[in-house]
Amino acid sequence: MLRNDSQQRFKLKRRETAMLIFIGLGLYDERDISVKGLDAIRAADLVYAEFYTSRLMGAALETLEAFYGRRVHLLSRKQVEVDPAWMEDARDKDVAFLVGGDAMVSTTHLDLRLRAARMGIRTRVIHSSSIVTAVSGLCGLQNYRFGRSTTIPFPYVSRGKRIIAQTPYEVLTENLDRNLHTMLFLDIQIDSTERYMTVNEGVSLLMEMEDISGGKRLDGALAIGIARAGSDGATVKADLLARLQGFDFGGPLHILIVPARLHFMEAQALAVLAGAPEDALKCVD
Amino acid sequence: MLRNDSQQRFKLKRRETAMLIFIGLGLYDERDISVKGLDAIRAADLVYAEFYTSRLMGAALETLEAFYGRRVHLLSRKQVEVDPAWMEDARDKDVAFLVGGDAMVSTTHLDLRLRAARMGIRTRVIHSSSIVTAVSGLCGLQNYRFGRSTTIPFPYVSRGKRIIAQTPYEVLTENLDRNLHTMLFLDIQIDSTERYMTVNEGVSLLMEMEDISGGKRLDGALAIGIARAGSDGATVKADLLARLQGFDFGGPLHILIVPARLHFMEAQALAVLAGAPEDALKCVD
Numbered sequence: 001m002l003r004n005d006s007q008q009r010f011k012l013k014r015r016e017t018a019m020l021i022f023i024g025l026g027l028y029d030e031r032d033i034s035v036k037g038l039d040a041i042r043a044a045d046l047v048y049a050e051f052y053t054s055r056l057m058g059a060a061l062e063t064l065e066a067f068y069g070r071r072v073h074l075l076s077r078k079q080v081e082v083d084p085a086w087m088e089d090a091r092d093k094d095v096a097f098l099v100g101g102d103a104m105v106s107t108t109h110l111d112l113r114l115r116a117a118r119m120g121i122r123t124r125v126i127h128s129s130s131i132v133t134a135v136s137g138l139c140g141l142q143n144y145r146f147g148r149s150t151t152i153p154f155p156y157v158s159r160g161k162r163i164i165a166q167t168p169y170e171v172l173t174e175n176l177d178r179n180l181h182t183m184l185f186l187d188i189q190i191d192s193t194e195r196y197m198t199v200n201e202g203v204s205l206l207m208e209m210e211d212i213s214g215g216k217r218l219d220g221a222l223a224i225g226i227a228r229a230g231s232d233g234a235t236v237k238a239d240l241l242a243r244l245q246g247f248d249f250g251g252p253l254h255i256l257i258v259p260a261r262l263h264f265m266e267a268q269a270l271a272v273l274a275g276a277p278e279d280a281l282k283c284v285d
Numbered sequence: 286m287l288r289n290d291s292q293q294r295f296k297l298k299r300r301e302t303a304m305l306i307f308i309g310l311g312l313y314d315e316r317d318i319s320v321k322g323l324d325a326i327r328a329a330d331l332v333y334a335e336f337y338t339s340r341l342m343g344a345a346l347e348t349l350e351a352f353y354g355r356r357v358h359l360l361s362r363k364q365v366e367v368d369p370a371w372m373e374d375a376r377d378k379d380v381a382f383l384v385g386g387d388a389m390v391s392t393t394h395l396d397l398r399l400r401a402a403r404m405g406i407r408t409r410v411i412h413s414s415s416i417v418t419a420v421s422g423l424c425g426l427q428n429y430r431f432g433r434s435t436t437i438p439f440p441y442v443s444r445g446k447r448i449i450a451q452t453p454y455e456v457l458t459e460n461l462d463r464n465l466h467t468m469l470f471l472d473i474q475i476d477s478t479e480r481y482m483t484v485n486e487g488v489s490l491l492m493e494m495e496d497i498s499g500g501k502r503l504d505g506a507l508a509i510g511i512a513r514a515g516s517d518g519a520t521v522k523a524d525l526l527a528r529l530q531g532f533d534f535g536g537p538l539h540i541l542i543v544p545a546r547l548h549f550m551e552a553q554a555l556a557v558l559a560g561a562p563e564d565a566l567k568c569v570d
Contacts (some may be wrong), residue, residue, distance in 0.1 A: 104425075
């Protein structure tokens with residue numbers, strides 16, 4: 001029923017002109033896509049996806065293909081960033097390009113969209129749920145109180161020396177100075193092997209950054225870890241940062257939040273929705 | 286097909302326990318909801334909605350009801366904030382509570398969820414697209430470079446004096462000091478009459494705030510107005526703030542963005558995706 005509907009809707013468009021449609025798949029599994037996005041996939045001539053900037057942990061490629069009733073061509077990083085020859089298809093066909101979360105949040109996708117514009121290819125974006133707003137919903141911190149967000153990258157070794165980026169700690173302390181919450185995205189590496197940073201690793205790295213900087217901002221600080229946002233089995237846990245180091249969040253994806261001073265309702269929400277123990281909630285405004 | 290599927294899926298749950306399900310409807314019309322959300326509405330025993338904190342401009346209540354195949358009970362502000370007697374239904378039934386955009390971003394919804402917890406009612410959140418991340422996708426500004434967001438409220442008259450909140454201007458200048466973009470939500474009033482603040486009104490109010498503060502931050506500043514995000518007829522326009530005052534964005538909802546200094550790719554994106562004239566893009570990093 002959906003299928004006929006959507007085909008009719010999109011066929012009309014196709015007569016006018018072909019286009020490249022960026023479609024967000026949402027947070028977790030194949031059912032987090034919007035009805036609009038699903039219609040567009042089913043009506044598209046070709047369906048591509050990239051899952052290295054983000055990915056759906058709750059649905060394998062085969063699950064997606066079965067749900068859409070369409071073959072999905074998975075693109076490598078090289079095919080997206082260096083040699084996107086597949087984009088040529090969008091000159092005379094409707095091409096769907098699928099990404100995890102909301103579409104176009106990543107620089108990589110923006111770069112593709114600008115490239116399409118230079119090639120004279122029309123583009124369209126179909127939005128979906130994103131961890132950026134889901135965080136507020138899951139733990140109760142108010143969305144407007146978040147400052148700039150940042151990503152904790154995996155450390156790497158250069159000339160025998162372990163290199164840790166200090167940026168996440170700097171962004172965090174800047175936000176704390178302004179009494180703003182910080183969302184810390186945790187690194188994803190999907191190349192030869194898949195690595196998803198856990199809340200535990202993120203916390204350890206943050207503490208290492210503080211050691212290096214000589215700061216004391218994390219002593220007694222509250223933090224929130226969230227795992228598998230958007231799934232029925234999401235884990236949301238607030239506690240002292242140091243204590244989260246030992247908490248088992250289960251499988252990926254994880255995200256870490258370090259709040260500023262809490263409003264009353266936020267503190268209440270963290271107790272109810274994130275099991276924050278009383279002794280971790282002392283710094284309420 | 287969707288319906289049977291979802292009913293089966295949710296009937297299983299219902300045997301365990303009833304719950305209150307917060308469902309985001311997404312950005313613009315009835316097809317922006319997730320497949321998961323649609324399934325949940327169709328399987329719910331009762332469906333409520335509130336459209337005073339946000340609303341879908343692309344679908345009337347009747348359109349939603351026809352699309353879901355369900356009666357939707359529209360709640361007033363009083364029924365949501367003062368006397369939510371309807372919540373009692375969730376003690377032994379699956380109750381869907383619909384809101385525009387992503388669910389649970391508003392304090393009002395958080396308050397309801399905490400109230401449900403105190404009543405011993407289980408809750409669940411089904412996420413959807415939100416203007417917060419759609420903005421990045423539509424105009425190309427990088428999501429992680431946004432500072433705290435703020436809302437420009439309609440001025441009001443108190444004892445014969447016109448009162449304008451200065452907070453939006455203060456948040457904006459704080460963000461500019463840290464070289465961060467600012468998202469300025471524009472007021473919505475849905476009481477006896479409906480009023481949606483336009484980009485033009487928002488710009489005028491910002492300039493009035495600057496006059497009052499004696500600042501000069503908006504002279505020659507770039508800004509972006511977005512109207513009807515998520516629809517096929519979205520308008521995205523970047524220009525000098527002062528020039529946006531005269532630009533026709535068409536119908537609601539509108540949002541205003543004042544960027545910090547632009548990265549090269551952001552400037553390029555604003556030219557391509559938002560028609561920014563060259564003379565407005567001079568302050569590139």
